[in-house]
Amino acid sequence: FISGRVRQFLDKELAERKTENLPPFSLFVKVSIESKNLGDLATKMKILGDRLEKLGKEVLTYQPFRTPGKKKIWRASLVFLTEERAWVKNEEMVRKELKTFTFDWDIAVDPPDTV
Numbered sequence: 001f002i003s004g005r006v007r008q009f010l011d012k013e014l015a016e017r018k019t020e021n022l023p024p025f026s027l028f029v030k031v032s033i034e035s036k037n038l039g040d041l042a043t044k045m046k047i048l049g050d051r052l053e054k055l056g057k058e059v060l061t062y063q064p065f066r067t068p069g070k071k072k073i074w075r076a077s078l079v080f081l082t083e084e085r086a087w088v089k090n091e092e093m094v095r096k097e098l099k100t101f102t103f104d105w106d107i108a109v110d111p112p113d114t115v
Contacts, residue, residue, distance in 0.1 A: 021081070021083070022081070023110060025083075026081050026082060026083050026084065027081070027082055027083070027084055027087050027109055027110055028079055028080075028081055028109070028110055028111065029079065029080055029081075029082060029087060029107065029108070029109050029110075030077055030078070030079045030107070030108045030109075030111045031048065031052070031077065031078055031079075031094070031098070031105065031106075031107050032075060032076070032077040032105065032106050032107075032108075033045065033048070033075070033076060033077075033098075033101065033103060033104065033105040034067060034070075034073050034074065034075045034103055034104040034105070035073070035074055035103040036072055036073060036074070036103075037074075038064060038074050040103075041064050041074050041076055041103075042064065042076075044101055044103075045061055045064075045076050045078060048078065048097070048098075049061055049078050051097060052078065052080055052094065053080075055080065055082050055086055055087070055090050055094070060078060060079045060080070061076070061077075061078045062076060062077045062078065062079075063076065064076040079111075087109070091107075094107070095107070
């Protein structure tokens with residue numbers, strides 16, 4: 001930036017993102033689930049991660065933590081990187097899968113935070 005070559009920097013960054021299939025050439029999808037039972041939450045996260053792995057390049061799982069304001073609720077998230085067309089094709093399947101779980105869940109596509 002100091003040399004004033006902002007356009008070159010941006011072009012290089014965009015080329016690297018395209019090569020690595022990072023946004024804006026793909027999507028980050030964050031799936032979060034909540035449960036009162038920490039062991040059950042860990043089991044469900046493992047199952048969900050295994051099933052979602054085939055949709056995305058990487059699956060990152062975040063350690064469970066107590067939900068602020070909900071003392072007895074644990075929350076965990078996983079994030080995966082996927083191509084937009086793969087997400088469009090499989091989003092309904094993922095939502096159906098989550099509906100089989102007996103606890104709260106949510107999905108955020110390209111969330112402002114990944115934690």
